[in-house]
Structures are given as C-alpha cells and as structure tokens.
Amino acid sequence: MTITIRDGGPDDIPVILGMLDSCVEWLVAQGRTGQWGTKPLSENPGTVESVTRNMAEGAAFIAEVDGAPAATLTLTDSPGAYLAHLPPPGEPERYIHWLASDRRFAGHGAGSALLAHAAEETRRAGVPLLRVDCYAGDDGKLVRYYESQGFVRTETYVGRGDWPGQVLARRV
Secondary structure, X not given: OOEEEEEEOHHHHHHHHHXXXXXXXXXXXXXXXXXXXXXXHHHOHHHHHHHHHHHHHOEXXXXXXXXXXXXXXXXXXXXXXXXXXXXXXXXXXEEXXXXXXXXXXXXXXXXXXXXXXXXXXXXXXXXXEEEEEEEOOOOOHHHXXXXXXXXXXXXXXXXXXXXXEEEEEEEO
C-alpha cells in the first residue's frame, strides 16, 4: 500500500463531498449523530459553500492510497467565521478544515499522512502554528485522535445547536 499526497482542485469537490458523506454514514451507523447529523453533507448547501470557499482561500490536499482518493483536508490562513468570537492566536497560523476520509480506507494512515503534510507545508511557509477544531462531544475520541497527532487542546467553544467544539494547536 502506497500513500501519496496531491494538490486538490475544484474538480475534486465531488470527491471531497463524497468523503464527507462517507464519514456521516459511518458516524450514523455507530449511533454518533452529534457531530455531523444524519443527512449527507453533500446535500447541505452551507457545507458545499464552505468546502468551496476554503479551497479557494487556501490549499486542498488529497491523500491517495494506491492511486484511489482516500482522505482530504484543506489548509487556510485562518479559522472559519464561526470561531470569530475566540481570541486570535496572536501569531501567523495555518488552519485545517474538513479533514475527512473515505471510510473504506479507515486505518490505512491517510489522515495521519495528511496531517503530517499540513504540518510540513506550514513549516515550509515559515508559519509556526497549525490549528484545527473538531467535535468534542460523545466520548471525545476525535479530540484524542488529534492529540495523538501532536496537537494540544487550547480553547473549547459551543457551536450552533449546542455543538461542543475543541480547538487544538500544534507547533511546527
């Protein structure tokens, strides 16, 4: 098995949305609907707009496992507007949006490879801080995943509908 990382572009939006839908399906099957609900994210105009905007404002990356798209993330210079109420970090940063994988490739290391790539891209740009936010509800498994990738918890927040969120940061 070979993992390669490539730049994503507008033609990859359907692939990215498919990965997000795969994650929702997997979460629903586990009874974990608090993170992204029960409906495919590709059917949510706000999600489609967010994915498209983040890609236009930053850089999208696709991890491929043996040539097949397996995971994605987008890297921008700032968090989404939904975090505007939190204090800024006070230094340049890169921010991860929409890390997701096609669940058929779960456990292959594509997400970890993308996070390592994001850290390297951030370091190469001379930016010292990489941040991400995620769902912090249920058993906290997603927060622990990011911690296992070298991130540390910073701020907590509550999103729309009492959605529990956690911001994490990693020095690069």
